[in-house]
Amino acid sequence: MTALRGQPGSVPLKISIVCLTLAIACGTLFSLATGGRTDVGLADIFRPDGLARTVLFDIRMPRTCAAALLGVNLGMAGLVLQAITRNPLASPAILGINQGAALGLTLGVVLPNTIDLPLDFYALTGALTAGVVTFAISGGFGGKIDSLRLVLGGVAVGAFSYAMVRFTYTLDDDIARSVIRWTVGDITDIRWSETKRLAVWAVPGFLASLVMAQRFNLMALGQASARGLGADPRITLLLGTVVAAALAGASVTVAGPIAFAGLIVPHLAKFLFGGDHRVLVPTTALLGAALMLVADGLSKTLTAPIEAPIGVVAALMGAPWFLWHTIFARDVS
Amino acid sequence: MSIDLKSIQSGYDGFKLKDVSLQIARDSLTVLIGPNGCGKSTLLKTISRELHPRGGRVLIDSKDVTQQRSKMVARQISLLPQHPVVPPGITVEQLVGYGRAPYQNLLGLRSREDRLRVEAALEIVDLSPLKDKLVSALSGGQRQRAFVAMCIAQDTPYVLFDEPTSFLDIRYQYEVLDLMATLHEQGKTVVAVLHDITQAARYATDLVVMKDAQVCAVGKPTDIITEDMLSAVYGIDARVYADPVTGTPAVSAL
Amino acid sequence: MRHASSTRLIWTLLGLTFAAIAVFLWSLAAGAVRIPITTIINTLFDLDGPKQGFIINKSRLPRSLLAFCTGSSLALSGAIVQALLRNPLASPKIIGINSGAALGVLLTFIFAPTLDLNWLPVVAACGGILAAAAIFSVAEFAPVSPARLALVGIAIGMACDAAVDFILATSELYEVSAPLVWMTGSLWSRGWAHLNAVWPLLVGLSAITLLYSYRLDLIRLGTAQATSLGLNVRRERLALLALATLLAAISVSVVGVLGFVGLMAPHIARQMVGGTHRGLLPVAMLVGAILAMVADAAGRALFAPLEVSAGILTAMFGAPFFVFLLLSSFPSPIQ
Numbered sequence: 001m002t003a004l005r006g007q008p009g010s011v012p013l014k015i016s017i018v019c020l021t022l023a024i025a026c027g028t029l030f031s032l033a034t035g036g037r038t039d040v041g042l043a044d045i046f047r048p049d050g051l052a053r054t055v056l057f058d059i060r061m062p063r064t065c066a067a068a069l070l071g072v073n074l075g076m077a078g079l080v081l082q083a084i085t086r087n088p089l090a091s092p093a094i095l096g097i098n099q100g101a102a103l104g105l106t107l108g109v110v111l112p113n114t115i116d117l118p119l120d121f122y123a124l125t126g127a128l129t130a131g132v133v134t135f136a137i138s139g140g141f142g143g144k145i146d147s148l149r150l151v152l153g154g155v156a157v158g159a160f161s162y163a164m165v166r167f168t169y170t171l172d173d174d175i176a177r178s179v180i181r182w183t184v185g186d187i188t189d190i191r192w193s194e195t196k197r198l199a200v201w202a203v204p205g206f207l208a209s210l211v212m213a214q215r216f217n218l219m220a221l222g223q224a225s226a227r228g229l230g231a232d233p234r235i236t237l238l239l240g241t242v243v244a245a246a247l248a249g250a251s252v253t254v255a256g257p258i259a260f261a262g263l264i265v266p267h268l269a270k271f272l273f274g275g276d277h278r279v280l281v282p283t284t285a286l287l288g289a290a291l292m293l294v295a296d297g298l299s300k301t302l303t304a305p306i307e308a309p310i311g312v313v314a315a316l317m318g319a320p321w322f323l324w325h326t327i328f329a330r331d332v333s
Numbered sequence: 334m335s336i337d338l339k340s341i342q343s344g345y346d347g348f349k350l351k352d353v354s355l356q357i358a359r360d361s362l363t364v365l366i367g368p369n370g371c372g373k374s375t376l377l378k379t380i381s382r383e384l385h386p387r388g389g390r391v392l393i394d395s396k397d398v399t400q401q402r403s404k405m406v407a408r409q410i411s412l413l414p415q416h417p418v419v420p421p422g423i424t425v426e427q428l429v430g431y432g433r434a435p436y437q438n439l440l441g442l443r444s445r446e447d448r449l450r451v452e453a454a455l456e457i458v459d460l461s462p463l464k465d466k467l468v469s470a471l472s473g474g475q476r477q478r479a480f481v482a483m484c485i486a487q488d489t490p491y492v493l494f495d496e497p498t499s500f501l502d503i504r505y506q507y508e509v510l511d512l513m514a515t516l517h518e519q520g521k522t523v524v525a526v527l528h529d530i531t532q533a534a535r536y537a538t539d540l541v542v543m544k545d546a547q548v549c550a551v552g553k554p555t556d557i558i559t560e561d562m563l564s565a566v567y568g569i570d571a572r573v574y575a576d577p578v579t580g581t582p583a584v585s586a587l
Numbered sequence: 588m589r590h591a592s593s594t595r596l597i598w599t600l601l602g603l604t605f606a607a608i609a610v611f612l613w614s615l616a617a618g619a620v621r622i623p624i625t626t627i628i629n630t631l632f633d634l635d636g637p638k639q640g641f642i643i644n645k646s647r648l649p650r651s652l653l654a655f656c657t658g659s660s661l662a663l664s665g666a667i668v669q670a671l672l673r674n675p676l677a678s679p680k681i682i683g684i685n686s687g688a689a690l691g692v693l694l695t696f697i698f699a700p701t702l703d704l705n706w707l708p709v710v711a712a713c714g715g716i717l718a719a720a721a722i723f724s725v726a727e728f729a730p731v732s733p734a735r736l737a738l739v740g741i742a743i744g745m746a747c748d749a750a751v752d753f754i755l756a757t758s759e760l761y762e763v764s765a766p767l768v769w770m771t772g773s774l775w776s777r778g779w780a781h782l783n784a785v786w787p788l789l790v791g792l793s794a795i796t797l798l799y800s801y802r803l804d805l806i807r808l809g810t811a812q813a814t815s816l817g818l819n820v821r822r823e824r825l826a827l828l829a830l831a832t833l834l835a836a837i838s839v840s841v842v843g844v845l846g847f848v849g850l851m852a853p854h855i856a857r858q859m860v861g862g863t864h865r866g867l868l869p870v871a872m873l874v875g876a877i878l879a880m881v882a883d884a885a886g887r888a889l890f891a892p893l894e895v896s897a898g899i900l901t902a903m904f905g906a907p908f909f910v911f912l913l914l915s916s917f918p919s920p921i922q
Binding site (some may be wrong): 378381383396402403404405406408410411412414415416417418420421422423424431432434435437439440441478484486493495 | 673675721798800802804805807808809810812815816817818819855857862863865867897919
């Protein structure tokens with residue numbers, strides 16, 4: 001729970017909120033100003049005329065909003081997972097939740113639809129199942145959670161799910177084409193309908209996390225202590241898993257699996273704002289949004305004219321950081 | 334003939350020991366004691382070569398350790414580490430057999446002498462009936478005896494024990510300590526790190542007290558263990574009295 | 588009693604050899620075109636009677652042999668890594684070697700698609716070595732628990748995967764479709780060229796590894812004990828890591844990532860013959876070879892005429908197996 005360096009929360013809260021808001025504003029502008037049509041740029045945002053208006057409102061805005069919402073969803077999912085497992089390396093990707101969601105989705109596409117459910121539910125079920133299995137492996141529902149078993153269990157669940165996904169698209173080329181773009185997160189063709197789906201999950205997810213924030217604080221003291229203080233860890237685990245799975249599942253449905261957002265964002269937030277989850281929940285959400293907006297802008301500009309999918313950019317931003325942290329951080333068991 | 338440490342500078346990160354010199358006499362049973370973090374384990378690990386000293390020299394029988402081949406040094410010192418690693422799927426006999434490594438080529442082929450030594454070692458620690466059992470299936474006390482047997486099979490004049498009583502209940506603690514004493518009686522020089530002062534006083538012929546990475550006192554237990562020493566080194570008020578069973582100094586904190 | 592365990596070892600090796608031959612023959616028989624045993628024998632030994640020269644000689648023979656070689660090499664690599672990390676849950680994949688090798692090979696496909704096949708193992712080896720070097724540096728300069736070391740390996744693996752994804756995503760589809768299939772771990776369209784590029788290396792490295800059996804035993808006792816027994820731990824760890832890396836990386840270079848073989852084979856072997864590496868290594872090699880051949884053959888046979896990559900099957904069965912191992916390693920702590 002401790003921050004890596006410096007005093008947790010040493011930056012005065014008000015200044016941090018201002019900085020965050022600025023970051024989001026910049027990120028939004030960056031994201032909106034860049035894109036396939038290079039003739040629609042920064043200036044057009046403030047005085048949009050006909051073409052620019054269409055491009056901005058129908059193409060870029062949904063995507064920008066989606067990026068922000070993805071940041072919120074994934075940041076929250078990561079925060080929740082790290083809180084309930086008390087493991088700073090937990091994230092939807094490492095615990096196999098992303099891959100489970102992908103598997104759920106694939107099954108939803110492949111299996112004959114006896115029940116006509118939206119794909120979101122398949123993804124959610126897949127994510128939830130993967131999360132539950134990983135927790136079970138780590139011993140979470142019985143006694144203590146073993147850190148190593150958690151991470152390795154996640155690797156196994158992720159690998160299995162991923163193999164099953166590839167298996168199904170070996171069998172069917174059509175599926176292959178639609179699933180293959182899910183290898184990494186991609187929001188190139190997002191429209192308002194999909195963005196709305198993200199929002200539908202983000203709002204309750206955020207509220208739920210806010211409500212559970214104090215429980216997360218107590219979890220940090222250890223499962224025994226939490227129980228002693230009246231916050232049954234098993235309920236926290238269960239609810240937390242549901243929330244994280246829902247948020248991650250929704251993100252995967254819309255954009256595919258994005259690996260590092262759920263990992264870095266909570267860490268950065270803790271570094272800046274300390275360990276109190278009542279503060280962390282909103283700040284992680286904002287920070288996630290800011291980062292993903294920047295990532296979206298980068299994805300359009302880094303390798304122009306080819307777009308690098310947002311998941312890849314996030315990974316490139318996150319991987320070196322993850323590496324550094326694993327080697328040097330003191331709070332990894 | 335002795336182990337000589339001259340101006341040792343050693344430790345994990347940063348240097349714990351800055352300039353420590355010590356001589357461990359042959360045929361003694363020397364015990365290192367001191368509060369947590371005083372450097373006693375670091376010192377032992379420097380002798381056993383687990384840590385390389387950044388300054389100073391370690392001499393065994395007047396020969397510098399770093400000037401000799403690792404295998405040669407292994408025929409002079411053996412070690413029972415603080416947290417011995419139990420490999421899966423290995424029997425007691427196989428484990429004790431590893432103690433013969435310094436005498437074998439890298440293919441690990443056993444000679445007749447190796448086999449005899451292993452059997453003798455198993456006898457001494459009274460594990461012969463269990464020699465085909467998996468080490469991982471033994472109790473804590475039995476496991477410790479197996480590792481002691483490995484040291485015995487290594488057949489070295491100097492044997493090091495790093496906190497051999499950790500996590501053992503009282504019966505097995507004294508079992509291991511008695512084994513230590515047996516080795517000493519058989520002519521080996523024993524160097525041990527213990528945390529229990531009373532146990533140290535009972536078994537040691539020579540005591541080395543450390544604090545803050547320095548050697549503060551060296552001598553016989555009866556001379557060294559005084560209420561002043563305990564207060565200065567450990568920061569406790571205690572009464573020292575003669576152990577009713579052995580007559581050696583025993584400590585009772587107030 | 589040592590006498591008895593030698594007997595057990597010999598019987599196990601014999602049994603596994605027979606099993607390997609049986610699986611090998613099945614591998615030659617299985618696929619879109621089912622070939623009866625008699626035809627196989629005729630073709631292999633050039634006897635009179637119906638033959639299937641093309642399918643067997645051009646396709647299935649080199650492929651099955653390649654599965655044998657890479658399966659056994661991956662198993663050896665896994666055994667070494669498990670001893671080095673003192674963690675029975677470790678595998679070359681876990682410590683990032685596979686991802687590093689994959690990255691190396693992918694970069695080659697992209698930037699030098701016409702490069703002679705014989706260079707692939709070299710490139711893969713370089714990628715794998717870089718990844719392993721990173722882990723090794725951590726082990727050397729920041730003494731960490733085996734658990735932390737495993738996490739570093741995972742981190743490095745993920746970093747390489749990120750780079751791989753980046754390349755895949757920003758390249759044209761035609762450039763990457765072949766590497767994409769290849770990377771899933773597959774023996775599809777592997778032929779004599781692939782086999783010849785690697786088998787001498789793998790055989791040589793395997794032989795060297797077998798000579799390290801006793802040293803692996805000692806390393807498994809932990810640094811303190813191994814040092815006190817006279818082993819130059821630092822040097823031997825370096826050599827062993829190099830061996831593990833090369834064995835895994837070279838295998839990855841020709842068949843892609845065959846997950847979990849390096850994990851499962853040493854475990855199965857340990858259950859059969861115990862923990863001394865003199866017996867463990869050869870048995871693990873045979874088990875690994877069998878696993879790889881079974882995965883390849885099953886991939887061809889079960890869904891004929893479709894072919895499912897061997898890597899998918901090893902993951903599908905390997906992952907639950909891995910989980911089973913995780914669960915049964917509780918409560919004994921990981922040493």
